[in-house]
Amino acid sequence: MIKKQGLAIICGIAALLFGASFDASAQGNPESGQQLSTKGDGSGAPCMACHGPNGEGNAAGAFPYIAGMNEQYLYRQLRAYQTGDRKNAVMSMNIDNFDDQQLQDIAAYYASLDKPASTASNANAELLEQGESLVNIGNWDEYIPPCSSCHGPNNQGVDENFPGIAGQHASYIKQQINGWKNGDRKTDKVQLMEAVAKRLNDEQIEAVSAYLASIPAAE
Numbered sequence: 327m328i329k330k331q332g333l334a335i336i337c338g339i340a341a342l343l344f345g346a347s348f349d350a351s352a353q354g355n356p357e358s359g360q361q362l363s364t365k366g367d368g369s370g371a372p373c374m375a376c377h378g379p380n381g382e383g384n385a386a387g388a389f390p391y392i393a394g395m396n397e398q399y400l401y402r403q404l405r406a407y408q409t410g411d412r413k414n415a416v417m418s419m420n421i422d423n424f425d426d427q428q429l430q431d432i433a434a435y436y437a438s439l440d441k442p443a444s445t446a447s448n449a450n451a452e453l454l455e456q457g458e459s460l461v462n463i464g465n466w467d468e469y470i471p472p473c474s475s476c477h478g479p480n481n482q483g484v485d486e487n488f489p490g491i492a493g494q495h496a497s498y499i500k501q502q503i504n505g506w507k508n509g510d511r512k513t514d515k516v517q518l519m520e521a522v523a524k525r526l527n528d529e530q531i532e533a534v535s536a537y538l539a540s541i542p543a544a545e
């Protein structure tokens with residue numbers, strides 16, 4: 327119980343820190359963002375080629391769903407591919423020619439879409455059960471807090487700092503956790519997520535990814 331309270335306090339402090347440093351709210355134009363999403367940045371492919379016509383992503387390619395995510399969160403992630411805080415050869419080349427306003431417009435467009443309906447999961451029951459327990463209860467002996475303590479009720483996200491991870495493709499979730507472990511992703515300035523990622527072993531990563539992919543992205 328004490329550990330849980332401690333974590334809640336840490337999350338609260340983090341939210342304050344984030345709130346202070348990301349105060350400037352983006353002014354994106356979703357109509358212009360929609361047009362950009364169909365054209366791409368001139369050197370890359372149109373967003374929908376990988377993220378789908380409705381921003382639903384694609385499990386086989388580890389292309390995340392981006393529809394209905396928080397606008398500020400999306401904008402920050404797009405910027406991170408440009409600054410190198412996020413490294414991914416497949417994604418970065420698709421947005422490197424956009425200016426800041428264009429990134430804000432694209433973020434506004436995808437944020438305005440509905441989150442995708444969940445897809446059926448074919449993961450085995452034992453793995454899903456292990457995942458469910460880690461995601462919702464955590465493993466306090468291994469200092470792994472429940473994912474839901476930060477990612478919100480049903481892991482559907484809280485404000486611009488804690489993204490929804492429910493219903494996300496398992497392949498992509500796994501890729502992100504490994505990205506924090508190996509340094510490809512440094513977007514998390516107070517290292518809340520990095521700290522959790524580094525405590526998860528391969529089997530636990532499989533389990534949480536499979537379980538999260540099996541639950542609805544939105545109510």
Ligand code: HEC
Nearest residue numbers: 371372373375376388389390392403414416417420432501
């Ligand atoms: C060739 C395939 C491809 C194209 C085209 C593409 N992406 Fe991506 N996108 C990816 C992959 C793969 C990832 C995950 C990369 C990683 O692990 O960081 C990604 C990640 C993202 C993320 C991070 C999502 C999150 O939850 O953090 C955003 C936002 C995004 N893409 C937006 C776009 C936009 C906007 C466009 C068009 C301008 C675009 N992508 C074009 C493949 C693509």
Ligand code: HEC
Nearest residue numbers: 471472473476487488489491499502513514518519522534
């Ligand atoms: C202490 C708070 C905290 C806990 C606990 C936590 N996360 Fe996170 N997580 C974050 C933050 C903050 C981010 C956003 C980092 C950023 O800004 O890029 C994040 C981002 C993510 C992302 C990237 C989502 C995307 O679309 O870009 C995934 C996947 C993720 N977390 C999975 C998990 C899983 C699985 C667990 C449980 C095992 C977990 N998280 C527990 C704080 C947390």
